[in-house]
Amino acid sequence: MSAPLLEVEDLVREYRLPRSRLFGPRGVVRALDGVSFRLAAGKSLGIVGESGSGKSTLARAVMALEPPGEGAVRFLGRDLSALPPGELLRARRDFQMVFQDPYGSLDPRQKVGRIVAEPLTALAELGAEERRQRVGEVLASVGLRASDAGKYPHEFSGGQRQRIAIARALVTRPKLVVADEPVSALDVSVQAQVLNLLQDLQAQYGIALLLISHDLAVVDHAADEVAVMFQGRIVEQGAPAELFRAAAHPYTRALLEAVPRLVPRKGRRRSPPERNDAPAGGCAYAGRCPAAQERCRREVPLLRGLSGSRRAACHFAEAVMSEPSPAAEVGEIMP
């Protein structure tokens, strides 16, 4: 079997917290706690989870924007953290990023043409004319006009700006695009345009996509595979159809339950109170889990294979999977 496009292995990233008292000890938070996955060329992996689950840290680690504490990110078989800086810069043409905020991620003082061309500066072999042509092509591919290159970001709406950000990510013809909440700052009607665009571009150019979102429906729409993160770990992974039909981790179930439905469930279930008394040395979700047992408080569940490509980190994954799915209750209506 050939090496996957992207291979993330046992990634650990810790951040030190500020002291709570002058001479108190500095706490440490594990933003990533042993994350591993593979992404094949042309495929898309969606990462979902609540804020603080480590999704954005994962995106930054994959982009080699920060060094992993432990573990490795291998792109086409090469460990990114082991590459010399010049080498890494050249390697970056193959993996590009789209950020959440289409306002903050584009320099307001530069024209769109220059913003989009910027990743090309690392590729010295292109002449000025070729660059201009490349920018024109990529703007056209995201549904903008070549003449838009002469305008400034403020002349565009939020959805158009996100198209510019996508064009910038595509201009080097990358093999992987990492998109961190690419549509969550957009209006619903514009979000749909950008999601369709991402899907088209992926199909057209065979780009692999690592899509980070807190919105399960967005991920379901755009990903071949989904990984659910909770407190720095992947707690469940699988194809969206299977994962949403028979979730094997109670946290995935809680997420599915909480998605607002157009047809409200009968007999509104009250949400459990917020608590997070995760036991040390046990499952991080045990404090919130309605089905937690004694074993969950003693023993950390490892991410293990279920059927096919499904993986889940729950001692009782098989039992959880066999329960009726919260997603199956969806009786959504279409006009």
Next chain:
Amino acid sequence: MALLEVENLEVRLKTVRGMAAAVRGASFALERGERLGLVGESGSGKSMTALALLGLLPEGAELAGSIRFEGQELVGLAESELCRLRGDRIGMVFQEPMTALNPLHTVGRQVAEPLRLHRGLSNPAAHEAAVALLDRVGLPDAERRAHAYPHQLSGGQRQRVVIAMALACAPDLLIADEPTTALDVTLQRQILDRLAELSEESGMALLLISHDLGVIAENTRRMLVMYGGSIVESGPTAAVLQRLAHPYSQGLLGARPRLGAGRGNRLATIPGSAPELAEIPSGCPFAERCRLAIDACRAAPPPPEPVGPGHVARCIRLDAAGVRP
């Protein structure tokens, strides 16, 4: 008499291209204890409607029409009178809790502030009440957290603090503008459930503003859809969602990614983007983006057409949209 009656509300804002109407003749009413949803995207006028109700419009804005709260006219009311209502009879919760809180004061003090201001409570009494409120909105360990500063709390906890502040004086009306948009689904669910419970317990009316049709479906009895400053559709939430009539409302539903739809399904999109305030056409505001638009749509603002009991849509092309009145 309804708790809140809004009639022909007009809000005009200063823009670089002169004054432009952000709200164009909005009318609606809200009964005591009722939960009303307001759906719209950026530029629809939904937030300006909320700010107008609170008397918090930006500098230089012009307000016309009528807003009656418990029979009292708020349009033209002196700022000092509005101050007496705000935070007391009318509470508000905004989208971003971090900007709604003062980073230099403990959250307990901020929740206590309306009680000292409007109720004249002493500091110890206000603090005690603040702790009780924080507990009521579901902040765990409220006694201790009352002494925390906003940055020491998570996003969900901060939003609970903001809600506790808004509820401090037991308002008759709570206006919540995208109260959970910055939060994850599980937190969103907890907070919206809590708001619904509080409204049921105390008979507080709720105006819930959201871009998410699912949030509106689960938490409101009646709903309004705004586009380009106009209320384009309104009615009982279940009935409206059962039979969305206005082409814009239909477009909004089609554009919404649905869980379980699976990969490969393209989302329906609404062509173009929302018009700038100064560019909203004088006829139907949606005409430029509507696949059903005819010349008559651009000629004059469409009148409300009945769709079902209590359900109306401002569209003259309901037949073409597949909706029979």
